[in-house]
Amino acid sequence: MSEIRNWVTGFARIGEKRELKKALExxxxxxxxxxEVESVSRELKERHWSxxxxxxxxxxxxxxxxxxxxxxxxxxxxxxxxxxxxxxEDRVERYFAMARGDATHTAMEMTKWFNTNYHYIVPELKSGxxxxxxxxxxxxxxxxxxxxxxxxxxxxxxxxxxxxxxxxVDGPNEDALTLYTQILPAYIALFEKLSSLGxxxxxxxxxxxxxxxxxxxxxxxxxxxxxxxCEAAENLDIYVVxxxxxxxxxxxxxxxxxxxxxxxxxxxxxxxxxxxxxISASNKVLxxxxxxxxxxxxxxxxxxxxxxxxxxxxxxxxxxxxSTSCSLLHVPYSISYEKRLSDDIKSWLAFxxxxxxxxxxxxxxxxxxxxxxxxKEALSYARNREASQSRRESKLIHDAAVxxxxxxxxxxxxxxxxFEERIKIQHEKFAYAPLCTTTIxxxxxxxxxRAVRRDFKNGKISKSEYVDRMKGFxxxxxxxxxxxxxxxxxxxxxxxxxxxxxxxEQLKGVAFSENGWVQSYGSRCVKPxxxxxxxxxxxxMTLFWSTYxxxxxxxxxxxxxxxxxxxxxxxxxxxxxxxxxxxxxxxLAIRDEVDxxxxxxxxxxxxxxxxxxxxxxxxxADRPAYEKFALESFxxxxxxxxxxxxxxxxxxxSDFNDxxxxxxxxxxxxxxxxxxxxxxxxxxxxxxxxxxxxxxPGVYDIHSPRIPSVEELQKQxxxxxxxxxxxxxxxxxDCGLKTRRWEEVIPSLENMVKAVKKVRAxx
Ligand code: GLN
Ligand code: ZN
Numbered sequence: 001m002s003e004i005r006n007w008v009t010g011f012a013r014i015g016e017k018r019e020l021k022k023a024l025e026x027x028x029x030x031x032x033x034x035x036e037v038e039s040v041s042r043e044l045k046e047r048h049w050s051x052x053x054x055x056x057x058x059x060x061x062x063x064x065x066x067x068x069x070x071x072x073x074x075x076x077x078x079x080x081x082x083x084x085x086x087x088x089e090d091r092v093e094r095y096f097a098m099a100r101g102d103a104t105h106t107a108m109e110m111t112k113w114f115n116t117n118y119h120y121i122v123p124e125l126k127s128g129x130x131x132x133x134x135x136x137x138x139x140x141x142x143x144x145x146x147x148x149x150x151x152x153x154x155x156x157x158x159x160x161x162x163x164x165x166x167x168x169v170d171g172p173n174e175d176a177l178t179l180y181t182q183i184l185p186a187y188i189a190l191f192e193k194l195s196s197l198g199x200x201x202x203x204x205x206x207x208x209x210x211x212x213x214x215x216x217x218x219x220x221x222x223x224x225x226x227x228x229x230c231e232a233a234e235n236l237d238i239y240v241v242x243x244x245x246x247x248x249x250x251x252x253x254x255x256x257x258x259x260x261x262x263x264x265x266x267x268x269x270x271x272x273x274x275x276x277x278x279i280s281a282s283n284k285v286l287x288x289x290x291x292x293x294x295x296x297x298x299x300x301x302x303x304x305x306x307x308x309x310x311x312x313x314x315x316x317x318x319x320x321x322x323s324t325s326c327s328l329l330h331v332p333y334s335i336s337y338e339k340r341l342s343d344d345i346k347s348w349l350a351f352x353x354x355x356x357x358x359x360x361x362x363x364x365x366x367x368x369x370x371x372x373x374x375x376k377e378a379l380s381y382a383r384n385r386e387a388s389q390s391r392r393e394s395k396l397i398h399d400a401a402v403x404x405x406x407x408x409x410x411x412x413x414x415x416x417x418x419f420e421e422r423i424k425i426q427h428e429k430f431a432y433a434p435l436c437t438t439t440i441x442x443x444x445x446x447x448x449x450r451a452v453r454r455d456f457k458n459g460k461i462s463k464s465e466y467v468d469r470m471k472g473f474x475x476x477x478x479x480x481x482x483x484x485x486x487x488x489x490x491x492x493x494x495x496x497x498x499x500x501x502x503x504x505e506q507l508k509g510v511a512f513s514e515n516g517w518v519q520s521y522g523s524r525c526v527k528p529x530x531x532x533x534x535x536x537x538x539x540x541m542t543l544f545w546s547t548y549x550x551x552x553x554x555x556x557x558x559x560x561x562x563x564x565x566x567x568x569x570x571x572x573x574x575x576x577x578x579x580x581x582x583x584x585x586x587x588l589a590i591r592d593e594v595d596x597x598x599x600x601x602x603x604x605x606x607x608x609x610x611x612x613x614x615x616x617x618x619x620x621a622d623r624p625a626y627e628k629f630a631l632e633s634f635x636x637x638x639x640x641x642x643x644x645x646x647x648x649x650x651x652x653x654s655d656f657n658d659x660x661x662x663x664x665x666x667x668x669x670x671x672x673x674x675x676x677x678x679x680x681x682x683x684x685x686x687x688x689x690x691x692x693x694x695x696x697p698g699v700y701d702i703h704s705p706r707i708p709s710v711e712e713l714q715k716q717x718x719x720x721x722x723x724x725x726x727x728x729x730x731x732x733x734d735c736g737l738k739t740r741r742w743e744e745v746i747p748s749l750e751n752m753v754k755a756v757k758k759v760r761a762x763x
Contacts, residue, residue, distance in 0.1 A: 009263070011352065019043075019044060052150075057360060061154075062154055064155045077135060078186045079134060080123060138154055153204050156204070195235050239285070243293070246271040254284075255279065261321065291323070296331055297348060298387055322363050329518075330518060331351050332515065337515035405588060413635055416643070416647075435756050437487045438488035438489075439749070440650050442496075471548060475552055484753055486749065500571065511532055531572065559594075561606065563609040564583050604648060607668070631665055635667070654675045667693075671696070676702075680719050696730030699713055699732070700713065716755075
């Protein structure tokens with residue numbers, strides 16, 4: 001096999017025009033056959049291989065493609081399909097039933113892939129499961145790649161990551177690591193089979209779990225499993241690859257095993273520099289992740305070359321493979337589809353295909369010297385230097401007004417006057433009863449609502465027509481809420497298609513791509529905003545709609561804002577300053593909105609932080625720093641509120657056990673959370689903690705179309721009252737209602753209000 005100087009950890013698969021998404025969804029709707037899905041898949045794989053091949057990537061991943069999820073594919077490869085799906089004989093049907101459920105099977109659980117926005121399927125394991133290795137998918141891809149003249153490397157999710165991410169379903173202890181001794185033989189059998197693919201087979205074993213704190217309990221298993229896996233077959237070149245953080249503890253173990261190479265991330269694990277000596281003392285190949293695989297900024301090639309010089313002062317060049325920091329699954333395809341972004345902004349961006357070119361340019365310069373570049377490459381190199389320079393200096397990025405405001409930010413990083421004082425004033429002002437009823441913000445986004453937004457965007461209707469139509473939706477929504485008898489109203493969020501995009505589009509320093517889709521799970525993609533420069537708010541963003549809504553009712557109208565931490569966590573964030581600084585800038589912008597709203601008489605304001613918990617770092621050691629800036633950002637945003645302005649926040653989850661102190665410190669007057677699906681056991685942590693502020697635990701699950709009955713809602717409220725006193729509780733659904741239909745929303749809310757009346761009468 002030829003010498004490998006570079007590779008990419010993995011490539012995206014959904015397709016630059018989201019071809020796979022479209023093929024899958026059409027197949028699921030029954031509008032096309034599975035043959036069509038297969039032919040699209042084949043085309044995508046071949047296209048992606050040849051992109052990499054043409055760009056000058058030496059070893060190219062196979063088995064990074066998946067029809068739904070790679071972890072789910074591992075379940076199939078290892079033959080660990082849960083019993084509950086075994087009645088489905090057709091393989092394809094069974095695969096999608098595991099992923100999405102069907103009429104008679106609930107889907108397997110899905111959860112976040114480490115600290116990314118990608119979600120994987122959680123394997124369900126139990127003791128005594130019999131494995132059955134099937135490498136046909138890998139083999140097909142391997143052969144097809146070879147045929148194209150590509151040098152394949154086989155991507156596999158490693159046994160430790162697979163197990164740590166799995167769930168044990170046969171007993172009280174859900175930790176699947178307890179099944180280690182049963183799963184290792186399956187992996188050994190898998191590796192034996194892989195050895196039949198060729199005379200030398202390169203295997204990349206992904207073990208991102210090794211960059212988390214779980215590495216401590218894994219360290220013994222780590223050595224043993226890789227000793228054993230390496231014994232499985234002599235012709236396998238095994239590279240254990242980590243990403244998303246440093247892998248200090250793991251590398252100390254891995255150098256003692258016979259693996260051929262170790263992959264570490266130098267972008268998100270800068271501490272990895274400290275373990276170079278350890279690698280150098282071993283005879284391992286170092287796969288150095290230097291091109292950011294999960295953010296979209298160009299690499300500053302000069303500084304990447306410097307980094308590589310530092311690395312190669314310890315680990316010799318012959319033992320280096322240059323790589324992306326992680327799979328390119330987490331970035332969009334190519335900026336060539338972007339027609340609306342300015343040339344400046346585009347020159348600062350590198351999506352997947354552009355990253356391939358960067359990697360190959362870096363490889364050439366590093367190994368062969370800048371003199372070896374042909375004229376086209378030399379031009380790219382010069383452009384990269386220019387663009388890196390312009391990123392450092394451009395007025396589009398560096399806004400003097402924002403920076404001068406940032407100088408006084410310290411004084412704003414504090415919470416308001418004490419809650420006890422505030423809440424008294426607020427109760428006097430609003431005089432709401434205990435168990436006050438409200439909703440989380442959005443109401444059904446009907447076809448009609450979407451059409452009006454779309455028509456306005458496409459210039460089909462005028463601004464004034466758009467405003468009239470939106471006002472119509474708001475008016476109707478307010479009327480419905482009043483007739484249901486809700487006590488604190490909302491305007492319904494009809495003008496928003498997404499809680500982050502709506503704000504992002506109005507903020508300076510934030511851009512949107514046209515085609516920057518990234519897979520979130522299965523066929524679902526998101527298009528995150530791009531925060532490229534100093535952020536500010538040129539004009540009020542929500543004031544118009546909120547004040548109009550308030551003018552229609554005497555009841556309090558809640559202003560509805562998305563919080564700074566959530567905007568940050570759901571965006572591509574600039575990497576030329578600390579994330580905290582960007583977050584503070586967003587916080588200042590939202591703070592201005594809070595102030596405008598309260599001055600206009602909107603005295604209840606909800607600042608949604610749906611992604612607050614999502615942003616928690618992988619390592620406990622990094623958490624205090626995150627919590628500090630996240631908290632401070634929330635304070636900057638809400639600190640401007642007067643005592644009689646009531647600050648609400650909403651979070652889309654319920655498990656606050658490990659972050660309750662931080663939630664308390666956020667110091668919102670009212671927090672609404674998602675407890676409907678988990679019962680009120682999770683609410684208890686608020687009680688045990690002595691949490692004094694007001695809480696709206698969602699009383700029914702908006703993710704289901706089912707209409708909860710008065711009796712069951714009453715029961716639910718009574719159960720809440722066993723944990724917390726009525727004065728502390730608000731009653732609301734567990735999230736926004738935008739995905740539901742009016743026919744579901746109205747009776748559900750009516751029942752909710754009736755249930756509250758009954759409970760109040762019984763108090
Ligand atoms: N206010 C938003 C809504 O109701 C909150 C959405 C969310 O938490 N994800 O839609
Ligand atoms: Zn929510």
